[in-house]
Amino acid sequence: AQTVTQSQPEMSVQEAETVTLSCTYDTSESNYYLFWYKQPPSRQMILVIRQEAYKQQNATENRFSVNFQKAAKSFSLKISDSQLGDTAMYFCAFKQGGSEKLVFGKGTKLTVNP
Amino acid sequence: DAGVTQSPTHLIKTRGQQVTLRCSPKSGHDTVSWYQQALGQGPQFIFQYYEEEERQRGNFPDRFSGHQFPNYSSELNVNALLLGDSALYLCASSLEDRTGTQYFGPGTRLLVL
Numbered sequence: 001a002q003t004v005t006q007s008q009p010e011m012s013v014q015e016a017e018t019v020t021l022s023c024t025y026d027t028s029e030s031n032y033y034l035f036w037y038k039q040p041p042s043r044q045m046i047l048v049i050r051q052e053a054y055k056q057q058n059a060t061e062n063r064f065s066v067n068f069q070k071a072a073k074s075f076s077l078k079i080s081d082s083q084l085g086d087t088a089m090y091f092c093a094f095k096q097g098g099s100e101k102l103v104f105g106k107g108t109k110l111t112v113n114p
Numbered sequence: 115d116a117g118v119t120q121s122p123t124h125l126i127k128t129r130g131q132q133v134t135l136r137c138s139p140k141s142g143h144d145t146v147s148w149y150q151q152a153l154g155q156g157p158q159f160i161f162q163y164y165e166e167e168e169r170q171r172g173n174f175p176d177r178f179s180g181h182q183f184p185n186y187s188s189e190l191n192v193n194a195l196l197l198g199d200s201a202l203y204l205c206a207s208s209l210e211d212r213t214g215t216q217y218f219g220p221g222t223r224l225l226v227l
Contacts, residue, residue, distance in 0.1 A: 004156075033213055045157070045204060045218035052213065091156050095214065100147065100170040102206075102216060104156030 002027045004094050006105035013082045014113050020067075021077045021108050023092030030054075031097030034068070034075045039107070040088040048090070051075065053097075082112045116141050118207050118219035126225045127195050135190040135222045139207030145169075146188040147216055148180060151202040163188050164210060192224075200226045 003026045013019035025034070036048040051059045051068050058066050063083075067076045079086055092105040119138045127133050139146050145164045149157035159172035163182035177193045186207075192199055202223050206216035 033215075035215070037218070042220070043202060043223075044220045045206075047215065047217060050213065050215055093156075100145075100162040100164075100214065101159035101172060102147075102149075102157070103159070106154075106156050 002029075002032075002094050002096060002103050004092050004103050004105040006090075006092055006108050008108045009106070010109045010111070012111040012113055013079075015082055015084060017082055018078060018080045019082055019110065021079075021090050021092075021110065023075045023077070023105060025073050025075065025092070025094045027073070027094065027096065029096050033095045033097070034066075035093040035095070035102070036064070036066070036075075036077045037091045037093060037104075038086075038088045039091065040085075045091070049077065079110075084112050084114060086110065087112045118205055118217055120203075120205050120219040120222050122222060123220070124223045124225075126227065128227050129195055129197060131195050131226075132191065132193045133195060133224060135192075135203050135205075135224070136187065137190070137205030137207075137219060138187045139205075140217050143207035143209055143217070144186050145208045145210055145214070146182060146186065147206045147208070148188070148190045149204040149206065150174070151204055151221070153201070157204055160190070195226045197226050200224060 034051045089107045093102040147162040148160040151157040161171040202221045205219045208216045
């Protein structure tokens with residue numbers, strides 16, 4: 001069974017600085033997708049960024065980018081120019097190609113300080 | 115463009131009762147998945163509905179059942195509620211495409227007393 005591990009339960013960063021959240025996963029499959037979701041205190045889970053395993057290029061979305069290391073099964077999220085609105089729980093999720101379910105990590109609570 | 119909506123937002127039930135949660139998918143989406151998120155944990159997959167059929171199921175007992183309607187909206191039913199069923203229930207919708215990227219609703223907070 002696939003597993004997703006987020007080793008940092010909590011992190012904090014100063015406004016305008018850069019922070020990196022870690023995620024590792026375990027799979028024997030070659031076709032899969034990886035996601036980062038953000039869940040603010042309002043609780044709505046919001047898609048931040050998506051990476052397709054067959055793509056070598058790391059995905060970017062504005063201030064958010066990933067470092068996808070397929071051999072190491074690592075998928076970290078970098079947030080640049082952190083903003084107060086980035087304060088939230090961040091979940092890493094894995095979806096195997098052909099499967100419908102997302103497998104989530106336990107999350108990292110990120111606090112952006114003014 | 116309407117996003118995923120869920121109702122109700124909060125619900126309080128007692129042990130042994132039954133509950134129905136509702137979800138309307140994002141406009142244009144045809145697939146609905148349900149997740150249970152216990153406090154302080156990541157969401158756990160319950161099941162997914164496509165073309166009004168349960169397509170895949172996670173490790174949840176038969177007390178958890180669902181339905182999808184012709185307009186793609188969905189219901190999650192939980193029978194014989196247990197204290198441990200207290201959680202945030204999230205609905206996610208997606209397109210039947212290569213990635214199946216899921217977009218979540220705001221959730222229903224269920225408290226079982």
